[in-house]
Amino acid sequence: MSQLVASTPGHLKGIKIVVVGAGSVGVTTAYALLLSGLAAEIVLIDIDKQRAEGEVMDLNHAAHFAQARVVAGEYEDCAGAAAVIITAGVNQKPGQTRLDLVKTNYALFADVVPRIAKSAPDTILIVATNPVDVLTHAAYKLSGFPVERVIGSGTAMDTTRFRHELSKEFGVNPRNVHAVIIGEHGDSQLPVWSLASIVGMRLKDFAAQKGIEYRQDAMDACARRTKEAAYEIIRRKGKTNYGVASVLVSILEPIITDGDALMTVSRVGNYGGVEDVALSMPCKLNRTGAHIDVPLLLDTSEQEALRKSALSIKEVIDSV
Template structure:
């Protein structure tokens, strides 16, 4: 397929398990016309592009090809999945120094190309790397966002859906804070339709402690998957695809993402997971939840933990 005159262009940086899963999903979407894959393993990215060409017969034709950072010049979105994956027994924060060094080799050349779109970050630790991307690029905070707690929110809604015998899509409950050990479910503002989630759960004989046990299980799910198969990628790739669609479609939809906080929840100049309004601007508006006092304390603790790691990482690098 020849390059079209007018197109929506996504550049994927990092063609590992998450990147390739995202690429397959994006090839099935109608919002993108051109996908460029950039990876240090050039043969692999070229092979993946050729393989991905063969997915488009029953979808919308797209131009997919391997490329370089120069291809980001006219891209709408640069998606960063490149980085060292988490190993069994490691936390996401264990990856800070390794992946920050990799990130620096990406952001500089992208900015130098003249790129003027939106950065979408999914490499771990995602909150730290999203903040670092914004600081290294100098981009407005709304045009840099991460997957944040989107996957954690999905995992919780899936688990609660099973427990309550409800479709996950009907549950308006979010995991917020760090994508990691200090994350937490904001149960007090959670809804099922116009009803309180806590009331719906209570009617089914489930207490807040029961829900917190479910939350704890969903928090450990990533480590469980890594222990069983070595990596997680389908879930986060689906989250990346949903966020990408919301940006390219200018949807004005509320999604859980890693967004820059500047006063929301009493947090300043940090990226943490929260619901936000997503459109062609990136993060059009952060929509903070009305937390209980205990939940606010958890958010403050999560922010303090992330600030300590971010400040140390940026000072070291």
């Protein structure tokens, strides 16, 4: 390994992260990861080796301002990786749902995941490819890893979008909005209204204290824009990449730093009485993976909506 910048934190000098897929999400993730300072080495793998090499050349010019080196690699180079992020797959096209992609991308995972698992039996898999819940379940089965070491990006992106929408509605910074989207990263996702708050106050109470009207139709519109955000972005520019790349790095950070951060990520479990399905709930992320530390307290309607979301995903899993 080439000499790293002297300011690299000591506990990060041995950290290798692999990104599988040199498409827009994979490359943007590699770039965001490079600037984050979380890794000493970033390996980019793609079936199109020339493209991967070209992206790596470009990224290494950015590495002049960062602390890591970036290399193009093969699956054998996953050995010793702290985490492998899988972004490879067919992208969602205008008019498609995420679930429409399942058969093509499942076939890709059947090839890729066992190769990763063979080279890096102790790594943590982070799945970003859609449909992410179905493919998180596939990666779990194909890898043979413990459930906590196979993590889908899930509704972490939706939760970020949701907080952004609510922050505009209430005129506050998104960091001050505590609200989550759970369930499927897709059309059956659900906002947890019963627990949503700003500075410790439920949304209705915050609105009353601020002297503004609380309107449920406005709240429903926030949830709708959250669910439809990817479709709207894809319709306009053909892809999403910046938001998801930033979310992937935010998922990776507590894994690398053993941070015990709570995030809505997808992992396999039993949800709403539906067994062996992957969907998103708040999980504690640390160096051993994703753990459901405290069950989320949902009201009756939310419990039923979660069950419907789980059944929707389970139906697709069983069809593969």
